[in-house]
Amino acid sequence: MVHPCLRKHTHESSAATGYILCAPCISQTERNLRTIPGLHQECLHQVSPTSRRINPTKVSGSRRRDHLNISVLDARYNILATLESWSEMVAEKLSAAAPERSVPQLARFLARHLQWLASQPPAADFADEIEGLVAELRSAMDPDPGDxxxxxxxxxxxxxxxxxxxxxxxxxxxxxxxxxxxxxxxxxxxxxxxxxxxxxxxxxxxxx
Structure with a gap:
């Protein structure tokens, strides 16, 4: 029986066989998990303009700024807390050893178990939250001037x-x-x- 992907799409999309999510959602979630550690590291250089200029790494579209970006600290905190929460759930359900409490380790752990996560009832919530973390990081590093x-x-x-x-x-x-x-x-x-x-x-x- 074919089931629709539980995430909201602009067009109807069927879940992959044996999964809650469609294949594009699974692939995008994997890309997001692999992107998060780099963004998490890069945002350290966005907290103050001095560190941003010293570091040669650049996120496309980033603007120069003359303020200390406190919202980056919020994003970093949320990322660690969210990844840790999902990792604890996976470790408990699969009786696996929990990863080290660091963003790179947590993200890699979740990427390794993504196929299992994509077949579980909260798969859509997981994909939404991971996508939200990436969006939050990018927004914190490149905020709208009005914000x-x-x-x-x-x-x-x-x-x-x-x-x-x-x-x-x-x-x-x-x-x-x-x-x-x-x-x-x-x-x-x-x-x-x-x-x-x-x-x-x-x-x-x-x-x-």
Whole structure:
């Protein structure tokens, strides 16, 4: 019996034999999984203009910018969390050893088990989320100029009323290698991922 692919298409597409997804969806998901580690590494050089100029790698269409791209930290956090969640599910269902907690290892693990994933009920959700991660990374590295005002966060330090902005402080320079809040708190480059975790904890506290 022929079943339709569970993902939304502009045209009707049948699932491949034995799978939930059609062959093009499976192939595209595999390409996305192989693309994610490179984009994940490249986005490190998008967080600040200085590191972007030093690194010769270039994502097509990227614009030069003079702000610290906090949204990249959001994208990196989401990628690791999403890949880890799916990998844990696969490892549990297949009684396989879970991969190392790194984006390259997690992506390779999921690519190896993609044929199995494509035959499971949540296959469409998996393909959608992986495609969404790629889109989120590309958008974070090359944002629409009209979206830059959203790259502002409340300072994560206790009892601080300042805000953390994606833009350098007035009188600053595009060569700045630190993120600062309006009240003077500062985080150097090696602290940025920890800053992202603090932002996530703060967001969860507000949503609770």
């Amino acid at each position: 830059l005002g959203t790259l502002i966060r409340k300072c994560v330090m206790d009892n601080c009323g300042g805000t953390i902005s994606a833009f350098p402080k007035s009188g600053g320079t595009a060569r700045s290698r630190s993120i600062e809040c309006s009240a003077g708190h500062s985080w150097e480059m090696h602290e940025w991922l920890n800053l992202r975790r603090l932002m996530e904890q703060q967001r969860k506290g507000v949503d609770a």
